[in-house]
Amino acid sequence: MQNDYILNAFQAYVDTIIPRTPGLAEVYGYIQYYGALDLQVDQFLLYNFEHVSMSSAELAALLLNAAAVQWLVNQGYEGRGSLDLLPPSDRLSAIMLLELQQMDPRLLSEEFLNDPGLMVMLTDTLLYYTLQGYYSEWAGYGTTRLNPPQERVLEYFPLSWEQVGYPGPSLGYRVLRTVDIS
Amino acid sequence: MNENYDADVIVIGAGGGGAVVAKELAEKGVKVLILEAGPWYGNAKWPNPNSEHGADASSNYEDLSIDILKKCFTDLENDMNDLVTGKLRWGPADRNRPPWTRKGGFVWQNAGVGGTTLHYFANSPRAFPQAINNIWPISYEELIPYYERVEGQLPVHEAPVTPKEEMFYYGAKKAGWQSGCGPNLTQPCYRQQYNAILEVNPRINDPDFDIQNNSGVGCTLRGHCVNGCHIGPTVEAVAKRSTLVSYIPRALATGNVQVRPNAFVIKILTVEDSERGERATGVIYKDTWTGASTQLNAKVVVMSAGGIETPRLWLNSQLPQNPWVGKGLTNHWFDTVSGIFDEKVVMDVLGVSDIWPYAGQNSAGRLDIPGLGVMITMGMSPGIFATLNYGTSSSGFSSLLTPNTEAAWNVEGLVAGEQLKEFMREYRRTLSLLLFIDDDVSQSNEVVLDPNQMDEYGYIPVIHYQPSEQDVAKREQIATYAAELLRAAGARTVTRANWPAELFIHIMSTMRIGYVVDTNCEAYQVKSLFIADNSVLYNGIGGPNPTLTTQAMATRTADKIWDIYFKQ
Ligand SMILES: Cc1cc2nc3c(=O)[nH]c(=O)nc-3n(C[C@H](O)[C@H](O)[C@H](O)COP(=O)(O)OP(=O)(O)OC[C@H]3O[C@@H](n4cnc5c(N)ncnc54)[C@H](O)[C@@H]3O)c2cc1C
Numbered sequence: 245m246q247n248d249y250i251l252n253a254f255q256a257y258v259d260t261i262i263p264r265t266p267g268l269a270e271v272y273g274y275i276q277y278y279g280a281l282d283l284q285v286d287q288f289l290l291y292n293f294e295h296v297s298m299s300s301a302e303l304a305a306l307l308l309n310a311a312a313v314q315w316l317v318n319q320g321y322e323g324r325g326s327l328d329l330l331p332p333s334d335r336l337s338a339i340m341l342l343e344l345q346q347m348d349p350r351l352l353s354e355e356f357l358n359d360p361g362l363m364v365m366l367t368d369t370l371l372y373y374t375l376q377g378y379y380s381e382w383a384g385y386g387t388t389r390l391n392p393p394q395e396r397v398l399e400y401f402p403l404s405w406e407q408v409g410y411p412g413p414s415l416g417y418r419v420l421r422t423v424d425i426s
Numbered sequence: 427m428n429e430n431y432d433a434d435v436i437v438i439g440a441g442g443g444g445a446v447v448a449k450e451l452a453e454k455g456v457k458v459l460i461l462e463a464g465p466w467y468g469n470a471k472w473p474n475p476n477s478e479h480g481a482d483a484s485s486n487y488e489d490l491s492i493d494i495l496k497k498c499f500t501d502l503e504n505d506m507n508d509l510v511t512g513k514l515r516w517g518p519a520d521r522n523r524p525p526w527t528r529k530g531g532f533v534w535q536n537a538g539v540g541g542t543t544l545h546y547f548a549n550s551p552r553a554f555p556q557a558i559n560n561i562w563p564i565s566y567e568e569l570i571p572y573y574e575r576v577e578g579q580l581p582v583h584e585a586p587v588t589p590k591e592e593m594f595y596y597g598a599k600k601a602g603w604q605s606g607c608g609p610n611l612t613q614p615c616y617r618q619q620y621n622a623i624l625e626v627n628p629r630i631n632d633p634d635f636d637i638q639n640n641s642g643v644g645c646t647l648r649g650h651c652v653n654g655c656h657i658g659p660t661v662e663a664v665a666k667r668s669t670l671v672s673y674i675p676r677a678l679a680t681g682n683v684q685v686r687p688n689a690f691v692i693k694i695l696t697v698e699d700s701e702r703g704e705r706a707t708g709v710i711y712k713d714t715w716t717g718a719s720t721q722l723n724a725k726v727v728v729m730s731a732g733g734i735e736t737p738r739l740w741l742n743s744q745l746p747q748n749p750w751v752g753k754g755l756t757n758h759w760f761d762t763v764s765g766i767f768d769e770k771v772v773m774d775v776l777g778v779s780d781i782w783p784y785a786g787q788n789s790a791g792r793l794d795i796p797g798l799g800v801m802i803t804m805g806m807s808p809g810i811f812a813t814l815n816y817g818t819s820s821s822g823f824s825s826l827l828t829p830n831t832e833a834a835w836n837v838e839g840l841v842a843g844e845q846l847k848e849f850m851r852e853y854r855r856t857l858s859l860l861l862f863i864d865d866d867v868s869q870s871n872e873v874v875l876d877p878n879q880m881d882e883y884g885y886i887p888v889i890h891y892q893p894s895e896q897d898v899a900k901r902e903q904i905a906t907y908a909a910e911l912l913r914a915a916g917a918r919t920v921t922r923a924n925w926p927a928e929l930f931i932h933i934m935s936t937m938r939i940g941y942v943v944d945t946n947c948e949a950y951q952v953k954s955l956f957i958a959d960n961s962v963l964y965n966g967i968g969g970p971n972p973t974l975t976t977q978a979m980a981t982r983t984a985d986k987i988w989d990i991y992f993k994q
Contacts, residue, residue, distance in 0.1 A: 260843070261842045262842075263844065263847075265847050267844065268847055268851070276847065276851065279847075295524055296510055296524045297526075297527050336823055336843065340823050343840065361529055368532065368818075372813055372817060374817075376508060376809045378809075379809040379812045379850070380807070380808070380809030381502045381504050381809075382504045392521070393476075393522075394477050394521060404808070405808065407850065408808050408850045408854070409851075409853060409854045410808045413500075413501035413502065414785075415640065415646060415657070416627075416630060416657075417588075417782070417786070418632075418637075419785045420586055420587070420630050421586075421588060421589065421591075421592050422587070423587045423592050425595045425617070425618065
C-alpha cells in the first residue's frame with residue numbers, strides 16, 4: 245500500500261488530536277497556533293508503526309478509515325469514505341468509535357477478526373504515539389528525526405515545549421522546601 | 427564449586443529482585459552468574475551498548491563507568507522511554523530491532539541490568555501489615571528485619587518536599603487526612619515517600635552551587651527518575667537507586683558475581699531425581715545479538731524475570747503443571763487525577779508562581795489508605811505527562827461525553843483538540859496524582875502462552891486481567907478522594923483519566939508463595955529452582971508499590987538458599 249494512503253489517515257488523525265489553534269493563538273500568543281501537522285507527527289507515527297515486530301502502519305490506517313466509514317454508516321450514509329475526507333469537526337466522533345469499540349466487525353479486515361486485541365492495541369498506540377511525538381523532544385531532532393534512534397541529534401528546542409513552558413532537561417532545580425508535614 | 431557447574435547459582439534477570447538475591451548470595455561466598463536479557467548501561471565493556479555487541483560478560487567492579495552511563499542516559503524522554511525505540515524499553519539492546527511483543531494490554535517493563543528499576547520512581551514503602559498478617563504464609567513481623575536490611579542497603583530516605591508535594595500536603599490536610607505515621611502503616615495517612623534516592627545535595631538551594639559542573643553526591647531534584655538517573659560521581663553513587671547502581675555494584679565488589687547482559691534465557695533444564703523428584707540443573711540462553719544458544723549448569727537456579735516473564739519461562743520450559751502458575755495476577759489497576767491551578771492560588775499557597783511538575787523527584791508524596799489503595803504525587807516531563815494524564819482512558823473523549831455533574835471531577839476521559847492544548851498550556855500549574863488500588867487476587871487473572879505466536883525465545887505471553895466489582899468500587903472511591911483533595915487545595919479544573927485495566931505497571935503475584943513456591947520461595951514441584959521477583963508476592967500487599975517487599979523477600983530467599991544448599 246502507498247505511504248500516501250497511510251500518511252493521509254495519520255495526518256487527519258494527529259490533526260484531530262492536536263490541531264492548529266488560531267483561537268488560542270489570539271489569546272495566548274502566536275506560539276499556541278501550531279499543532280501536530282506542523283511538527284510532522286504523522287511521520288513519527290509511520291516510523292514507530294513500521295518498527296515493531298509486526299509492522300502495523302497499514303493496519304492502523306485501515307482502522308482509522310474503517311472508523312470513518314462506520315461513522316458515515318451510523319449517520320445513515322452509504323459506506324465509503326476515509327478519515328481525511330470527513331469534515332474535521334466530525335473526525336473525533338469517528339475516532340471515538342474505536343475508543344469505545346463500537347465497530348461493526350463487517351467493516352474490519354480479517355486481521356482484526358482473527359485477533360480481538362488488535363483494535364484496542366492500535367487505537368491506544370495511535371494516541372500514545374501522537375502525544376509522545378508531539379510533546380517529547382522528537383520534533384527537535386529536525387533533519388535527523390527519521391534516522392535510526394542512535395543517529396538522531398537534537399537540533400533545536402521543540403516548539404511544543406515552548407507551548408507548555410517546559411524548559412527542557414536540567415541537571416538540577418533549586419526547589420527544595422522546608423515544610424513540616426507532621 | 428563443583429567443576430561440572432558454570433556457577434553455584436544462576437539468576438535469571440538483573441532487575442528489582444534478581445540483583446538483590448545475587449548480591450546477598452555472593453556476599454556469603456557463593457559463585458553467582460546473572461543472565462540478563464537487556465543491555466548494560468554504564469560499563470566499560472559496553473561503550474556503545476545499543477549499537478555494538480561488546481563483551482560477553484563483566485565481573486569486575488572496575489568496569490563500571492559513570493562517563494558511559496552519562497553518555498547513554500540523555501535525559502530526553504523520547505530517546506530514553508519511547509516504547510519502540512527507547513533505551514529503556516522492553517526489547518533487545520539493539521534499537522534497530524523491534525521491541526518484544528506482549529499481548530493482552532500494555533506491559534510497562536524494561537530490559538537491562540537494573541530491569542524495570544531503571545525507570546521506576548524508587549518509591550519504597552513497606553506493605554500494609556493488614557494485607558500480610560494471617561493472609562500470607564509468613565507474617566509481617568518476619569519481614570521486618572529484611573525490610574530493614576534492604577532499606578539500609580539501597581538506602582531508603584524520606585523524600586524531599588518541592589512545590590508539587592507541598593501543594594499535595596496542603597490539600598491533604600485541608601481535606602481532613604491525618605499525617606504523622608511510621609513505616610508500618612495501619613491507618614490512613616499522608617506522608618513523605620520513602621524513596622530509594624540519596625538525600626538531596628545539601629547545597630541545592632545555594633545560589634553559588636554550580637549545578638552544571640556538580641560532581642557531588644545527592645539528588646538534585648531534576649525530575650528525571652523515570653528517564654534514567656545519572657547524577658553522581660560514580661555509578662555506585664548515582665542518586666536514584668535502581669539495582670543497576672545499588673545492588674549490582676555491591677555484587678561485583680564481592681568478586682563472586684558475573685553478569686551477562688544480552689542473554690535471554692529460553693529454557694530451564696531439569697532432571698528427574700529418583701530420591702527428590704524433579705530438580706533444576708541449569709538453563710539455555712540465547713545471545714540477543716547473535717542468536718547463538720549456550721547451555722549452563724548450576725546447583726541452584728533463581729528465576730527473577732518479573733511477573734510476566736517468570737511464568738512464561740516456566741511454561742515454555744514445560745515444567746510441571748500447577749494450577750497457579752501464571753495465575754492470580756494483581757496489578758493495582760491504576761488511574762490518574764489531576765488538578766489545574768490558577769496562578770493566584772499557587773502564589774497564595776506556595777509563594778511561587780508554579781507547581782513545576784518537571785522539578786523534584788518524580789514522586790515524593792503519598793497518601794496511603796489501608797483497605798483501599800494509594801495515591802502519590804507524579805510529576806513528569808511533558809510527553810509522558812500528556813500520555814498518562816490525558817491520553818490513557820477507557821471512557822473515550824471527554825468532549826463527546828455527557829458531563830457527569832455528580833462526579834468530583836470536571837472532566838473525565840481522553841482530552842484532545844483545543845482543550846488538550848489549553849490544558850497542556852497550564853502544564854506548569856498542574857498537580858497530577860497517580861492512584862492505585864488494593865486489587866483482589868483471582869485465579870482467572872493470568873499470564874498464559876499464546877498458542878500460536880512465537881518470537882525467537884518461545885511462545886509469547888498473553889495477559890488476561892479483569893478487575894472485580896469490589897476493585898471497581900475501590901477505584902471510584904480513591905478517584906473521588908483524589909479529586910476532593912485537589913479541590914481542597916484550590917484546583918480550578920480537576921480531570922480524571924479513568925485508565926483501562928490492561929495497563930500493567932505493578933505486575934505481581936503470578937507465582938504465589940504458598941501455591942507455586944514454598945515459604946522458602948523454592949518451587950514445590952522443581953527442587954533447587956527458586957523465584958525472587960514480584961511474582962512470588964502472595965497478593966498486591968494492600969496497594970503499596972511492591973519493589974521494596976520483593977527486595978525484602980529476595981534477601982530472605984538468599985538466606986534460605988544458603989541454608990538449604992550451601993551452608994556446611
Ligand atoms: C514507570 C514505572 C515506575 C515504577 N515506579 C515504582 C516505584 O516507585 N516503586 C515500586 O516499588 N515499583 C515501581 N514500579 C514497578 C517496579 O519497577 C517493579 O515492581 C520492579 O522492577 C519489579 O522487579 P522484578 O524483579 O519483578 O522485575 P524487573 O525489574 O522487571 O526485572 C526483570 C528482569 O528480568 C529480565 N528478563 C526477563 N525475562 C528474561 C529472560 N527470559 N532471560 C533473561 N532475563 C530476563 C528483564 O530484562 C528484567 O531486567 C514502577 C514501574 C514502572 C514501569
